[in-house]
Structure formats: structure tokens, C-alpha cells
Amino acid sequence: MRKSLASASLLALLSAGGAFAQECADPVEITWSTIAGFYTDAMANFVKSFEDDNCAKVTVVNIDNSQLYNKQVIEMVGQTGAYDVVTLETAEKAEFAENGFILPMTDFFADKQELLNDVSPTLRAMTVEYKGDVWGLPYYTYTAGMFIRQDLIDDAGEQAAFKAKYGYDLADPTTWEQHRDIAEFFTRKAGETLKGEVLTKDFYGVGLMAGPFPEIQDELSAPLWGMGSDWLTAEGTVPVDDVEKVLGEYVEELKFAPPAALTVTYDGVMNQMKDCQIAMTHGFFLDQWPNAVKTEDNCPGAKVAAIEAPGKKAYVGGFLLAVSSSSAQPDMAMKFVAHIGGYEIQKQFAELGGASTLTSVLTDPAFATSERRATNGQYATLNMIFDSMSGFSSNLFKTPFGAKIYNTMQIPLQAAAAGQITVREAAEQLAADVAKICGGPCPIAN
């Protein structure tokens, strides 16, 4: 009897398995084009659960970040259907939406408002919304604050020396003038002292991303937005005087940065910090916290902090997952977007050290413990930044030419940083380039 029961149970189990196999014999195939690297690798681990739950087969196409935009545009223009889910930088959203490359997901999220509302309003406004529609979900954020060597700021000897030189207390900078003073103050030659210790190599006040990459404009967004300006005015033109001012201040700060500033991007600055070469960053991507905090292991006595950028404004970045209009499986693709951007996956992503986009995860007390500091120590600052920037939006993200402008603007900015042209010439060239791209003043969506 027991034997026959066991046989029956086994048969039932096999039948159930067979039924599932039959049910999922023909999985719906979708393709996700995304950035090669840690964040995608981490996310790729979560694809399996989606495949199992939805009888889907997800192919993840890893593309180098520098080529992702070009590759996606080509596939979108050709309506090839090669990618069902695409990954967009903040500045690219309007172009893809305006040109019909991606599908609005407003209706899809109509009964999922809770999930949508869980994305910080600041992040949502910048990365998800355009012309009243919702275009997907961001899956991680590289919103900027700044990293600083808190041990240097808190050192009594350095504080006294700073006050003697500048006439005010050494503290985390709240203005860009203070940022400049601190950068200057901590720039020392080998043989001088830092925190009473003799330096064996040159030490610099600030690490800057002035290499030939788009990150220089991310850095400059912080002081530009902080002074109440923007890359594009409401009329769709570049405010030349404002750009000249912030770029001029930035170029001044280059004197206090390692010479490599003119060739590096964010990873180079992180290497400088971990190599005990710099005291702080400019506006910098806080998703790099797990990297920055390693400075404490490499530099004796170092204590790193993630703080808001001076002026409480900085680049708000998040990679948006959106559904291609040429997708043959738009319903499954939308489900996938909600899955990756949803609470369960975002929480698991956070546990791996990823910078989640959901407020519920960023404010989860489980991630605010000292044990989690090495992986999630920037969350509190991220929340502060989102609060500080509440209601803020940049015209750069509201013009359908945003992606092209974003992909071009580093050239004049970096030319000025390298001394190839003057700051004024760079600001004017940027204005001319933008006018050429837009064919006149750029259209700005309300």
C-alpha cells in the first residue's frame, strides 16, 4: 500500500512537472540590452526568477557603456526588434520617448501606483516621466553627492591651520567657495605633513573627472544647478555666462587635482582616493560608495563620508529600463521592467551593494546598520539629496535633443579644462554646438 502510494505520489509529481514543462515548453523570449559591468551582472542573477515565474526566456545583451546609446538608437531606427527592453541614461529618455522608440507605460502602471510612488519623486521626475507619461522604471541610481576624507576634516591640527589661513572653521563644504578652499588647503607636496604625518608622495585636495568622458558635465551640473541655473534656459539656449562662471571655477580647482584629472573618469578618481592621493571629490556618483569606502582599508586612519554636494544640488542619474516600440513581446517586456525595478529584486540588489532606486529600500533600517555600512553606507545621504532636490528638474532632460547634447558637451568643457581654449570660448562653443544640434533654440517640454 505504501509502495503504491509512493508510486502514485511520484506519478503525480512527474505529471505536475510534465505539466509545468509543457506549460513552459514555449517560453516567451525577450532581450534586454544593457551596460556591461557589476550592476548588470548583479541584475542578471535575478533574471532567472522572472523566467521561472513568467515562462519567459530573457537574453541579456551586455554592451560597453560608451557604445550602448549608439547601438540602441540604430536598432530603434531600424525597428529591428532586436531589443525588447532598453537601458537609457537620464538625458536619453526624452529623445527615445519623443521619437517613438519606446512605449509609454502609463497604462501598465495604472494598477501599480504603489510601485511607481516608491521611486523617489526626484528620481522619478528626472528619469521616468516625460510629457505626462511614465516610460519605465530606473533599476539603479548613480545620483551624485560627494565623497570626503572625514578624518582630515575632523583633525584638530588641520582645523587650526585651516582657520588660521582662511578665517573660518574647517567643515564639510556647503558652498563651492568652501570646496575650493578645502581643495587648496589639502594640496601638499611630498615631504610636507598631513595630519602630522610626513607625506611620501604628493597629496591633492580634490579628484576631478576632467577626462574625455561625459562625466565632466555631471560634475559641473552640481555648481550650475546649485546657483539656480541650468544647461538650457527655458528658451532652449545655453546660459553662456553661467556656464563660463562654473567652468572657470572648475578649471581653477584643477590646480588642486592630480595631473591625471585630464584623462580619467570616475574609476580613475576612485583609484586616486583608494591610493590615498586625494582629500575629496567634486560632485560624484554615490553608487561608488562600496569602492570609496575601501580607502579606509588602504589609508591608515582614513574615514570616508558620503555627503551632499555644496549647494545641495548634483547630477541625478538613473538607468531607465524602458520597452522598445519594436518589441514583439511588449507585455512580457513591461512585466520584466516591473520585476527588475520592483521591491523584491531591488532589495536583493541592495543586499549585494547596489544603489537601489526605491525609497522603501533606501530607508529600510536593515540597510542602516553598521554591518551594512561598507555596502549601503550612502543610502542616508541619497535620501537627503532626493529630499533637497525635491521639485527640481533640468531642461536637459526635457528636450528631445538631450542625448545628443549630453554626448557632445564634454568636448568644449574638456578643451577648456585642458587649456586648449579659454573658458569663455568653451561656453560659447557649447552654446553654438547646442544650437547646431537643435537647429536653433532647443524645444523644452513642459
Add this chain to the structure above:
Amino acid sequence: MSAAPESAGLAGSPPPGKSGMSDRWFSILLIAPAMLITLIFAILPLIQALDVTFRMGDLSRGKIGDYVGLTNYRIVFADNQFWQAGWVTLKFTVVAVGLEMILGVAIAFLLHGATFAKGITRSLLILPLATSAAVTGLFWRYLYDTQFGVLNWVLGLLGLPEPNWLGDYTIALWSVVLFDIWQWTPFVALIALAGLQALPKEPFEAAELDGASKWRVLTTLTFPLLKPVLFLVLVLRTIDCVRLYDAVAVLTRGGPGTATETMTFYLYRTGLKLFRMDYASTMAVFFLYVMLVAAVFALTPLLKQFTDRAKEA
């Protein structure tokens, strides 16, 4: 007996064979596949590119638009960045090719006269050529790194100034040139060496018997006989340098600013970052035109020389 008609058939006017096909048509048939491939993959895209130069072509707007006459040509020719990229390309080509030719030929002469380690040196020379510029460029980027690079480390040990190889706009282009020289001088050397080894011995023996000096032998025999080979290498290297992209993309991305932005890189940026296929096609067509004119001038004497030799043979 049967050989005579066949010879006549090959050399003289083509009587139709048993199949009824003349030699002329048979020749056409033989080259037809190659011509078809050229037509599909070279001529048709070129015609399309030419067509786009007269149209509005913002690809990110979804399609190639209406005809706009010569507007794209006017815009491109008035574009300072286009001419600046041309100037950068010219500087790069002249310096890189010039130095590669001098160094390559010098190395070839040294190797030609070498009595030992010739084989292994030749093998080592192939190494830089065997890897793509994208890979070796990455390697050189680390060599050039101001913080962790070997070059500046060595210079520092010697107490010499440590330049910002890729970040200083006054020297960044020459850093790319240096990389190109490292990669391509062996190519010149190996071809020149092959040319040297293929030279006929008799004229040199006669010159030696006549008591000609080494310099006279070099200027009146070696170089004139080597000229077709060197000229071919010169043309190949020039074409390669003019369309330089990969080394720039890996080492500098055209920066700092636009200091190392070559014509091809600017074309790429216009076409695949801004998606202005109209401007990019116009630049490409203009670029092709310049190259064709230059190639005709450069290759005519060489082709004439080859034709004359063939006739003599």
C-alpha cells in the same frame, strides 16, 4: 599537333570554343563574382551615401528626409571642427609615416646586414602587428598613465620631467604618433627587408668590381631598385594613417578637447553619436574624393612602372 590551335586561341583573337564562349566573355565570367561583391558591398553603399549627402539625414528622427540640395556641403565646408580634424589628420600622417619610413628602412638595413639573431628579431618584429590597436592601445594607455604608468615611473627615477602624455593637449597627438610608430615601424621594416633580400645580386657585384663607394651604391642602385617596394609601403601606411580611428578611440577619445580628433573620429562622432548621417556622409564623400585624387597622383608612376616591367617581361 593539338598544341598549335590552343596557343593561337590564347594569344590571338578569340575564336569561340566548343561551348561557344569567347575568351573575353570567359574572362568577364571569371571576375563577375568579385565584381558582384564589390557592387553590393562597396558601390551601392557609396551611391546611397552620395544620395544622403543631398538629403536631410538625422537618423535619430527615424528616417532619411527630403532633398536639401547642396546644403550639407555648405554646412560641412563651413564647419571649423571638420577642418581642424583634417589638420590633425594631416599632422599625424606626415609625422607618423615619415618617422616609420625612416626607422623602418634603417631597421631593414641593419637586419639585412646582421649575421646573427636575424630570425628571432624578425619574429619579434611581427608581435606589435599581430595584435589589434584596440588591445595594444589599452596597454599603452596604462604605460602612459600619469599615476601608475611605467613610462613616468622610469622618468621619475631618472629625475626627468613626467609629462601628462594623454592629458596635455600640446603633446597628446605626439603620444598617439609614438604608439603608431611602435606598432607600424616593424611593418615597414619587414617589407623593406623582403625588398632588400629580393634585389638582384649582379648589379651590386658589378658596382663592387668598379670600385663604387657604399654611398654611391646606396643612392644609385639600392634605393632606385627598392623604390617600388618603398613606395608601396608609403602608400599603404599613408592610407592607414589617414583613416586612423582605433588608436585615438582607445588612447584619447579625440581629447583633450579636440587635440587628437582625426577626420575619421570626427566622422564617427557626427554619424554615430549625433546621428547626422547627412553631415557624416558628406564628410565621407569629400574624404573619399580627396583620397582618390591623392591616390591617382601617388599611384600613377608606380602603376606605370609595373606596366612597363610587365611589357618588358
